[in-house]
Amino acid sequence: MHRFQTIIEPFRIHSVEPIRFTTLAQRSARLAEAGYNLFALHADDVLIDLLTDSGTGAMSRDQWAAIQHGDESYAGSPSWYRFEAAVRELFPFTHVIPTHQGRAAEKILFSVIGGPGKVVPNNTHFDTTRANVEYTGAEAVDLVIAEGKDPACLHPFKGNLDVVALEALIAARGAAAIPAVFVTITNNSGGGQPVSLANLRAVRQVCDRHGLPLFLDACRFAENAWFIHEREDGQRGRPIKDIVRDMAALADGMTMSAKKDGLANIGGWLAMNDPELAARCRNLLILTEGFPTYGGLAGRDLEAIAQGLEEVVDEQYLRYRIRSAAYLAEALERAGVPTVRPAGGHAVYLDARALLPHVPPLAYPGQALAVELYRQGGIRGCEIGTVMFGRRPDGSEAPAAMDLVRLALPRRTYTQSHMDYVIEVVTWVAARARELTGLRIVDEPPALRHFTARFTPLTPAP
C-alpha cells in the first residue's frame, strides 16, 4: 500500500472565528499608540497572533461537550475527581493541587521552598518562573548545555541540563541551599527544545547523590515526549503516554500550565509526592487560589483540561503539531532567515541578533524585528531577549544570552495557508533587515518589563 507523505491537520473545522484585516497605515498608528510594545495592542488589530501558544488554542468538540459536565460544587466536585484522575494517569504524583495557571503553581511552590540564600537551578527558567524565584529573594540559575545557547547548533536535545554544571553549582553553594532542581520540558526560553530521557535520568542521579528533589516544569510535556519518541534511541514506537510516565517517574513533583499541553484556555497545577510540602502548599492555595478541589478554576475548566489531557497524547495530533513548527522553520531556513535550529515544538524562534547585526543588543534587535513583522504583515510575535531578560535584579542592564523573536503556534488554530502567509511576510521583512533600527525604552516597571515597557524608535542612522 502506498504511504502518502503529506501530514495534514488531523481535524476539520467545526466553528470559525473571523480575523480582522488592517492597513499598513492603521498598524503604524496602533504601534505608536502602543508604545511599540506588542502586548499593548488590541488583539483585533492583529491578523495572525503568534504572541503565545498559551491558552490560545482551539478546544475540541469533546472538550466543549465536557464543559457541559462541569459541576460547580465548592468541595468534592465530580469534575475535580475527573481532573485529578486525568493528571495522575500521566503524572502519578500523590498530591495534585489545581491552580488557575502555571505561575500560580510557581508562586505557591517558591513561596514555600524559596527565600533569601536559596538557589534554584533549571535548564532555563521561563520568565514567570525566574520572577517567582527571585521575588522570594532566591536566585534562579540557568544551566542548559552549551549547545542550547547557540541558535545555529544542531543537537537533538538542546534543552538538556548540563549535569557537570549542576554538580559544580551544588559543590559551590552546598546542597542545603538548593530546595529543588527544575527541568523545563520543553525548554521554552531556549527555543522550545526538548530534554531527553537520558538527561532526565542523569539529573536524577545527581539529585539522588545529594538528596535533592527534582521538579518538572512540564507545560509542554507531550511535545517533549514526541521528540523523545522521534529522536531518542529505543523510544520510537513506544506509546506517548508511557514516555510521559517515564518522565514523571524520574521526578518528585511538577508545575504545570494547562494552557499549553492541557489544550485548555486556562488552568494549571502543582503536584508532588512529599506530603509535608503538599500540606504547606495547600494552605497557601486556600489563601490565594481556592479550596483544594478546584484551586483557581471552575468545574467546567477542570473538565476541559481532563479531556485535553487525553487528546494531547494522541500520536496523530503530535505528529501534526510538531510538523507545523518544522514546516515554518524549514521554509524560513530555505529563505535564508536565521532561526534557532532545529525547530522547537511550539514555536519558531527567529535569531534577531544574527539578522540585525547592526542593532546592538541594548537597542533591542528582537523588539525591532517583532515590531516590523506586525507593521508589515499584522503578525504578532514576542521578543525573547534583552527586553525580556536584560534587566538584572540589581538594576543593571546587560544583553541577554540571545535576542530572539518567538513565533508561537497556538494549538489547532491556524492552517497551513496562514503559515504560508507568515513565511512570505517574514521573508520580506528579513530581506529588508538592514533598514531596521533599534529602540529605546522610555518607561519600564521594576520587574517583567517586557509586558508593559514603552519604547521609542531610535532615529535611523544617516
Ligand code: F0G
Ligand atoms: N513555565 C513555562 C515553561 C512557560 O512557558 C509558562 C508560560 C509558564 C511556566 C507559566 O505558565 O502562563 O500558565 O502562568 N508561558 C507562556 C508563553 C505565557 O507565552 O510562553 P502560565
